[in-house]
Amino acid sequence: MYREIMAKTLTGKGKINQVIEKELFISNDISKTLGCWIINLKHEIIRENLDIFVKGSYDIQLWYALNNNQKSEVYNETIEFYEKVNMSYRDLKVIDNEIYTKVYVPKYPSCTSMELDENKKIKLKIEALYYVDTFQEALLVVNCSDDYVEDVSIEEEIVMNVNPNYINDVVSTQDGEEHKS
Structure with missing residues (x-):
């Protein structure tokens, strides 16, 4: 037996495997690179139709x-990005057109390669990974087992679960009498 249910469900998945190669020229006096850190990641989702x-x-x-390793300095720069996510969507009966999105960053941006060439240019390779999920209200068809028992009516549930002596029992315990079930 199959039933239709309405639920907020995953309707699309996508990812960005970001690789940025950047070339910097800082100074003619540079003798070697010592390290590179990526900090202050900020991101948001922008939707344009699908x-x-x-x-x-x-x-x-x-x-x-x-100056031949006599002095060190830190160079700071903000990198901005705007990339389209490669999405794949499930074919579902969508009830509501409102799309909820969630972005996950399993691989924070990091510098995977850095080299200083003979022209004193620094070549950086920065990699990151972003996953994006979309959710929508949709109609789903689910398979129910054959030994499914019909739901109990509200009247039957009241008879099965409600203690008709509840008020008397509460009053008895407040008066100091022993509670009997």
Whole structure:
């Protein structure tokens, strides 16, 4: 036996496997790179019909040495991004056109490669992973087992579960008498 139920359900899934390659020129005195940190990730979902985009930014902090490793400094820059999510949707009977979205970041942006070339340019490779899920109210068809017992009517449930002596029992215990069930 099959039944139709209405529920808020997962209607679409998507992901962005983000790889950004960036080239920086900071100074002619740079002697080597010491480290790169990615901080302050901010992101939001932008919807345009069924197209979904992730818009956001993060800060890179690049630590480098100058003057033959005699001095070090930190370079700061904010990277902004706006990328379309590759979505796949389930074919469901949708009840409501309102779409709820949720973004997950299982792989926070991180610098996976950094090198200083002979022209004193720093080449960075930054990778991140974003998952996006969409939810909507939809009509679902579910399979019920054959040994399904019809729901009990409200009158039958009252007879089965309501204690008709509840008030008397409560008053008895408040008067100090022993409670008998």
